[in-house]
Amino acid sequence: MQALTEQEYQDWLTAKGLNVPFYERYADWVVDVFRGDFGFSFEKNTEVGPLLAERLIATGILGFWVFALMIPIALITGVVAGMKEGSFQDRAVSFISVFTTSIPEIATAIFLTVIFALGLGWLPTKSAMTQGFDWTQLVLPVMTLVLYDFGYVARMTRASMAEVMTSQYIRTAILKGIPYSRVIMRHALRNALIAPFTVIVLQLNWLLSGVVVVEVFFQYNGFGKMLLDAALFGDIYVIQAGTLAAVFVAVFSQIISDVGYTLLNPRIRFS
């Protein structure tokens, strides 16, 4: 649009219905959204609805694998660390999780790419899926996100586990001579997992915004990249629809977290 004159610009705004007052545009947009019409993307020349759905599914696939790997790793390491506060495994897990979490995703992504893609040549450097869906292209973005995120959940789990392990009923159980493994499995774990559960669900929300860096770096055509492209281009309907989706996920995950917490924690349930 380098050659657009002021008049042409105004004409364009009129043609796209963008020069009416913002509250009118907002009202129109809300009505349209309820009808399932998310508007039109100026940059991509396509309807926003299908675009949004496609990108959310792509990010959903990424997110699924991040969760599928991150949750067991984080819970296991967290529980192992929290079983005995101050032990070697506790220190080791704490160190690793603080270390990986404190490196920004962009740095992790670069390190992993240099090592596994450019150095060893085991994995592709980019995840644009140009030839259709390809599992190997998911590995690096998933690894990056898992490395970044697992430490947080692991430390939450560790703290919760450590607290449970110092409680009276665990001490009583151990003193009663119940085997240690049974104390952990039957008595400690269930209570220790309540706190991490809420944290994990809230990671859903984090993932949707945190995924931007990773998607852009690996050129993965997901929700995050769509949102960034739209923001840079000023693609207003895409931004609106993307924000709506993000808010929906945020509220939804909060509800799941609250309801789940109530179900898991009898003290809340019965009060």
Added chain:
Amino acid sequence: MTKSDKPRRLHPKVREAKDLMDRGRMDRREFVRVAALLGVSATAAYAMGGVTPSFAQQGDLPFPQDDSNAKEGGILRVAMQVQKMEDPATYSWVEMSNQTRHMLEHLTFTTPDNVTQPMLAESWEASDDLKTWTFKLRKGVMWHNGDEFTADDVIFNMTRWMDPDVGSSNIGLSTFASMVEEKDGKKQMLPGALEKVDDYTVRLNLSKPVLSVPEDLYNYPTAIVHRSFKPPLSDNPIGTGAYTMTNLKVGERCELKRVTETADGKPFQYWGGKVYLDEIHYYNFDEDNQLTAFASGDVDAIYEFGIEQFELAEALDGEIIEARTAQTLCCRMRVTEKPFDNEKLRQAVIAATDNSVYRDLVFQGRGDIGENHHVSPIHPEYYELPGLKRDVEKAKQLLTEAGYPDGIELTIDVGNTDGPWHQTVTEIMRDQLKDAGITLNINVMPPSKYWEIWDKTPFGATAWTHRPLGTMVLSLGYRSGVPWNETAFASEEFDNALNDAEAVLDTEERREKMKKVEQILQDAAVMVQPIWRPVFTIAAKKVHGYPPHPTQYHQFNKVWLES
């Protein structure tokens, strides 16, 4: 030219040029270029010039010769930004035109070695005064829908380019600038400027002599669309090329497929001889990501990688292709905006900068040094002015005269539209200006945002692409009142000097004329234009005939893939 044609009259200027060459006043390559512009077939021009073409074409086709080892088939995958294909006449990105180039074609074709040859035009003739140009169109060129390509298509396109409502930048090209006049505040086509002689002949009547007509016709927004064209192109892609667009997802992919039959089911015959690739796929990768995408084999070739990735490129298994270009960055000041309406201030900015260091600092010694007049040493008509000298004391004095004895704070908008080197350039400039008491703030903005304000901002760093002639760029960007005049520079003296230079054939003489043109622009102090950058691209070893092009135009007609 077909064989049945009578040998055509040799333009007197060709004899003149030959004479100049023989007397050593024009180099051989330049002679070939000029002769080709004046309608001599390239083969003949090369023969007359005694030059072996680096880009030998066959018969009357502008493309390189068929490679006897070539294998047919395969998909060429290229990493590039995938953009909208709305209206070729208003394209403002070379990437858009690359997506289009194998589908829509031009009347002429400029090869990588800067010789312009016939494409959809079969030949042309210029009058002795270079004001009347007659284009004979190639017969038997078929549109994808089965129609035949005729003069109506050409008239339709050129009329559109000169229609102020379309807003095509082509109106700034010398050819079309001399076919329009200012009317009701808008540039409009002069009556009679465009003439349909018969179904296969079109005549352009220019108001002043222009030599670069054929070269202008390969400027990237001059792709010829079908006479029924309505934007957006992507909704109804009809072309004359060997390929058509089958799938476009902006920001993701653009797939082109070889056309085998027309819309009504008849076999489609491409006029331009053999093409080898079945399909050409563009995949969207940002410039920063293209080389790494190539590294992992996602693509076979890329659009471009930046100098900062050169080391990585050398480590990869591919062929690095480097082109010396007239691509540049203009840190230009808009002379109608405060405080840049003050000439003394602009001169202070120029005096405080030292163009000679950018080449080493930004491009590791590659590229050429710019001289603030936007004519490159690789342009044939380049005149070497006395070198620019940095003078901080003079800058301070100018600043005082301009009314800023205590220095001034300026802000430059940078869009990094060609990569992060824009920012590096302005950072060097910031350090240089500091010595003269000018504080430069750098406002980095996203590329697409920059293109919204590039011609409006008081101070901005704008990238300009390569064009084969210096006069072409000057006509597009600095002539009074043309759409792409981002500096708002308006000087009748300059316009006239440029007209003068454009009308001269003798390269030596034209170079002399350019002295004045360059000097006026340099003295006007409208920009710091510190460097001519090289461009780099890379292709896998299995890709044959991937052409380097200074404008990064993709010409894949003879590219083939080893299986």
